Amino acid sequence: MSGIDTVNAQILELLQSDGRMTNAKLAENLNMSETPCWRRLKKLEETGIIEGYQAHLNRRKLGLGVMAFVQLSCSEHDQAATAEFQRIIEVTPNILACHNTTGEDDFLLIVVARDLDDYSAFVDTTLRRLPGVTSIRSNLSLKEMKASSKLPVRVAER
Template structure:
């Protein structure tokens, strides 16, 4: 896809704020024809700029009282061990995100659990059994001050 213009950025930004925004309403807000707005919107999806849509759920209201940030250090980095590690993490619904990082730890995970007992069981039954993992360090969130998936599009595209 070519570079995004101001209209593409505006479409992406508005859909990021409200993924349920209708094409008619979006076109009206941006002073575009519905056909033009729809074509741009589809192009953003097809190019992968827009990957999908989802509802933002309140984890606490759904029983997810504990949010943990887990640093994993590995001693084995072979292709086989790494592939098995990645497959297990991908399949684990409690792991909200996993990043291969620089610094002391090799991976940083964000994990949700019902309570501390539930998290403790997850550590014993899943994390301690991960291949190649030599160290697990958990930080439990005491208070969430900010949580968002919204990207600062305009700031990222400044050249």
């Protein structure tokens, strides 16, 4: 999809605020009938702009009181080591995000843990065992000032 028109932008904004919104409610909010609204929604899903729907969970209420931003440096960058590194990252639920970055370090991870002891064990049993890791630097979040997965949606200019 090359561009987002005003109606599609409104659909995306509404669904980012309430992913459980029914098509009927969505159509009502957009002042349009349900069938064209449903078609637009399906097109947004088919083109991959909408990748899925999920509930936002409160990590603290789930007992995950520690959030760490972890910078990793690696000595091995060959295809096999990279593939194994990525496989481990993808199957480790405590790692919420992993980005290959520019700068001094190779990767930036967002990690959650129950407490500092749990995080320490995670570093020992998981991060230190990743292939090629030569440096691990952690920054612990003291206060979460903003946490959002909502993306800014802009109408394509013509």
